[in-house]
Amino acid sequence: MQVPLQITFHNLPHSEAIASRIEQQFDKLCHFCDRIVNCQVVVEIPHQHCHKGNSYHIRINLTLPGEKLVIDRNNSNSFNNNAYVVIRDAFNAAQRKLKQYRELQKI
Template sequence: MQIPLQIAFHGLDKSDAIEERVREKVAKLEQFSDRITGCRVVIEVHHKNTSHLHKKGEPYHISIFISVPGDELVVKRDPKDVNVNEDILIALRDAFQTMERQVRDWTTRQRDRQQKQAAVS
């Protein structure tokens, strides 16, 4: 990756364990494409009240932005059901599974485009 991985926490404290899990997930994405130039991951909790206390059970919102040549792949997991993604590890797993499909699809499209161009030449 040309640009260092960016991880942001909003509405919750920074966690070294969660950062390490995100780094592992991003490394796995890089196995599917060596053309990833940057990645930004945002982990958020939207509080329903104005209190600064974190209420147990509030869903985690995960956004992943992957930069590839000429494009940006985006996954935003904003659950509408308050019972969804109460566990941050499950929220991360689900978001990264969706991003993995996008990276694989993008890689396949790029390979197909290159093959068509080679066939025309």
């Protein structure tokens, strides 16, 4: 079953490379949990005045049967301004939340 994936960019132009990385990470997530109904990923750079470099913010909204999971990750506390690191961290957090979801479904 093909799960809908929506990728939105705010305050930065659409990037095929970033979208491709998100799709790869999402495919891994779908193999981990086959109960995902829908996924929305928002990639943004918040407005920052007098600040060097880009601070990426990733929000993943996952819809599962009877549950909605929201994962927020940014690199504002990090010296690494790499979107790919923030994407990896966000999807790792999503996998942890899905693991908790699966454990609760077993009860």
